[in-house]
Amino acid sequence: MDQAELAAKFRNKDIKAFERIYSDYSDSLFGVIFGIVRDREIAEEVLQDVFFKAWDKAETYSAEKGRLFTWLLNISRNSAIDKTRSKGFKNKNKNSDSSFYVDILETRDKTEIDIDVNYIRSMLGRLKERCVKLIELLYFKGFTQKEVSEELDIPLGTVKTNNRNCISELRKLIQT
Template identity: 60%
Template sequence: MQEQPDGLIAELQAKNPKAFERIYERYSESTFGVIYSVVRDQHIAEEVLQDVFLKIWEKAESYNSSKGRFFTWVLNIARNAAIDKTRSKAYKNKKKNLTAEYFVDILEEKTNISSKVDAIGIKKYIEALKPYCKKIIDLLYFKGFTQSEASEELDMPLGTIKTRNRNCINKLREILTE
């Protein structure tokens, strides 16, 4: 994904509706992919996507290019909103009566994160990582697990999860800057 020129971001921060439309056109598909990979429901993902872009509009002035790329900022908002949604009481109640299809999808994707990473355009970078990195990144960033939950799921000490997560993200950064 190509980074936005500073001018477009400045226009967004100045509350220019045309800049917001261009940002939405550029990022909505990838953002939806991240949200959907966490909530696994089309309708809920669309609802969260609306909330995310509302937050982007309202909080645009808080973006600081010295802290990271705009796209990363957008994806962090999306990921956090999706995780918050899955932790809400309404979401949990809705998921109590899931169909068998939902569980089949989960089982099929449990070891394959390629459909998710392809949605945000980083598949080739994730594929270059070690298998344990793929598992940790899948749980923490695509499935919305906390580090404690990932520790239980992978039967690893919490400290190991934290260290490996940090190392895997650093390796991913190295790959991205090559």
């Protein structure tokens, strides 16, 4: 089933298509959400909520808005950020100034979570520091080009090409 067919079936609330989407993307979205909320139980709750929402508004998705994955990624980031702003949410990680991955590896040592440490270590070892940061801002946090250029203090016009080079490196790394 190609993406267009899958999307069409999903829009018509075909449960099989939905299950396929869940198996393709839920790990990834779980990772994105966890990167924002930093708590396994809360991340699970948000993930379920994301797929509930996706199902409820399936008919509002259209390919013109972007990839199914991207659509779900946006819902996930927004839901996770909303969660961190909600009343009951306590940020258990006060030291959020430290680097994203270092912080997450530390969280892992303190709590019972099962992230892919080998992958993260090899990625941190082989990607340039700037790339790691760029990918974090654009994909985990959904920063716009302008926000990225301000955060990293690089010219706006270079965000696109820098990121392209970083993703090319990432693709090589994942293939090996």
